Amino acid sequence: MLMIPLPALVSGWKTGTGISLHCHASETYGIIRPVAMITENHSTWTRRLLIKRVAAIAAIMAALFWYACSGESPGGSEILVSAAISLKGALEDIGSVYDERTGVRVRFNFGASGLLQRQIEAGAPVDVFASAAKKHMDELQSRGFIVDESRRDFAGNRLVIAVASRSNLRLESFADLTRQDISRIAIGNPKTVPAGGYAKEALEHLGIWKELEPRLMYAENARQVLDYIVRDEVEAGFIYASDVTLASGKVETAAAVPDNAHSPIRYPVAVVQGSRNLPAAGNFIDLVLSTTGQEILGKHGFTGSGSP
Amino acid sequence: MIAEALKLSLLVVSIATIVIALAGTFLGFLLARYRFRGKDLLDAVLTLPMVLPPTVTGYYLILLLGRRGLLGEPLYALTGWSVTFTWVAAVIASTVVAIPLMIKSARASLESVDPEYEIASKVMGKGELETFFRVTLPLAGRGIIAGVILSFARAFGEFGATLMVAGNIPGKTQTMPLAIYEAVASGEDEQAKWLALILTGISITVVYMTNRLSRPVKRY
Numbered sequence: 001m002l003m004i005p006l007p008a009l010v011s012g013w014k015t016g017t018g019i020s021l022h023c024h025a026s027e028t029y030g031i032i033r034p035v036a037m038i039t040e041n042h043s044t045w046t047r048r049l050l051i052k053r054v055a056a057i058a059a060i061m062a063a064l065f066w067y068a069c070s071g072e073s074p075g076g077s078e079i080l081v082s083a084a085i086s087l088k089g090a091l092e093d094i095g096s097v098y099d100e101r102t103g104v105r106v107r108f109n110f111g112a113s114g115l116l117q118r119q120i121e122a123g124a125p126v127d128v129f130a131s132a133a134k135k136h137m138d139e140l141q142s143r144g145f146i147v148d149e150s151r152r153d154f155a156g157n158r159l160v161i162a163v164a165s166r167s168n169l170r171l172e173s174f175a176d177l178t179r180q181d182i183s184r185i186a187i188g189n190p191k192t193v194p195a196g197g198y199a200k201e202a203l204e205h206l207g208i209w210k211e212l213e214p215r216l217m218y219a220e221n222a223r224q225v226l227d228y229i230v231r232d233e234v235e236a237g238f239i240y241a242s243d244v245t246l247a248s249g250k251v252e253t254a255a256a257v258p259d260n261a262h263s264p265i266r267y268p269v270a271v272v273q274g275s276r277n278l279p280a281a282g283n284f285i286d287l288v289l290s291t292t293g294q295e296i297l298g299k300h301g302f303t304g305s306g307s308p
Numbered sequence: 309m310i311a312e313a314l315k316l317s318l319l320v321v322s323i324a325t326i327v328i329a330l331a332g333t334f335l336g337f338l339l340a341r342y343r344f345r346g347k348d349l350l351d352a353v354l355t356l357p358m359v360l361p362p363t364v365t366g367y368y369l370i371l372l373l374g375r376r377g378l379l380g381e382p383l384y385a386l387t388g389w390s391v392t393f394t395w396v397a398a399v400i401a402s403t404v405v406a407i408p409l410m411i412k413s414a415r416a417s418l419e420s421v422d423p424e425y426e427i428a429s430k431v432m433g434k435g436e437l438e439t440f441f442r443v444t445l446p447l448a449g450r451g452i453i454a455g456v457i458l459s460f461a462r463a464f465g466e467f468g469a470t471l472m473v474a475g476n477i478p479g480k481t482q483t484m485p486l487a488i489y490e491a492v493a494s495g496e497d498e499q500a501k502w503l504a505l506i507l508t509g510i511s512i513t514v515v516y517m518t519n520r521l522s523r524p525v526k527r528y
Contacts, residue, residue, distance in 0.1 A: 089495075119393075
């Protein structure tokens, strides 16, 4: 159906009955004198060539389109869960359990929590929002975008100092970061990356933020911190325990950050206002909070919904 | 995941490219041949998606098309359907981001067509439309095809604006670049590598093949 315009465009060349213009426009005395011949003449072959080429392009496009169109997935009973991308592994596992148990299909929309928040504010048809930080959920809640009584903290995390697995660096404690042989430390940008915010809190709590600040390399997400560590761009970096699980074999925990050094790391989840499938959305949150859900989260390096 | 993302990317990009080819050529023609009030402003606005970070373009689009958006709200009130988070939104995002390439290249190649040929055609009694399709367009053909290829390639790689308005839903709105982002962010390095290789392979093949197809046609 949508392929119609292309042949129509092409037909401009195709249907040509052979008008070829040869203008010898001589500007004698400023008068333009076009000399044209309406013939099937020697330039016809160039047109044929052009048609061939255009037809080839059209054929490629048509083939692509046909291939792409085949097997459009049918819509059924499903819910859409917007979740922080750091939760991907765990939530996908929980999602397949949910599919099995209820027959309702869970679709995920993974991204940075701040982006997901913007989408919900703009009216994206999301049923459940699982955020990596309290802040985004708080903002949505204060503006009435989520169902208040559905909000729960479903997981926690621990902040650790990680080093590359092949690194020889050993840290006795958190305070060892001030050692002179550690010249660069990766940290998520405290303003935009939740893990970075917690790390800054902890460093300030221990009174070494000012001292370390010149050595800190800001990253825009947890994955970038991980990459810096793996590629030896930095000696150490602040990431979550769940990130260490994710990149097991590449990075190792060198020291844990004391939990009391920063505010508790909590992942809130809630049903989004305007969800068209409230019971199914509620059931999904129930499953996340259930023993099964918590076990899966634990396997991916998260702590339970209780105290970390 | 790979097959689904590839399929969706091809669907989105085929439709976007067709829209871009038609609308871009029309807009390029408008800018090349006519003078009107606000032309420079229109040109600037149409170039904007090329210079703005795609996330910003996406942000504007979501303000425009969201269920509470300028256009999205009346649409939702009327039909109960919202364009955000559908593959249509992905088409719109790639179209908007890639169309400046088409407009620029169509405009430049249309401007390079000597108006005397068009005058000659009209002197011979051919109408505007026929002159455009039989004289102007074939003469500007190479530039137009180049524009189509470039915008195809750009649309194929579109990420930022798409993530914003279409979301990142596997099997529904997750195109190749989004699948790569997700695979990288969640540590699925093997999958990320394959996705990236396929994306690169298709892009190179398309650009290379069409470059060959659109080699200069000898005219006389």
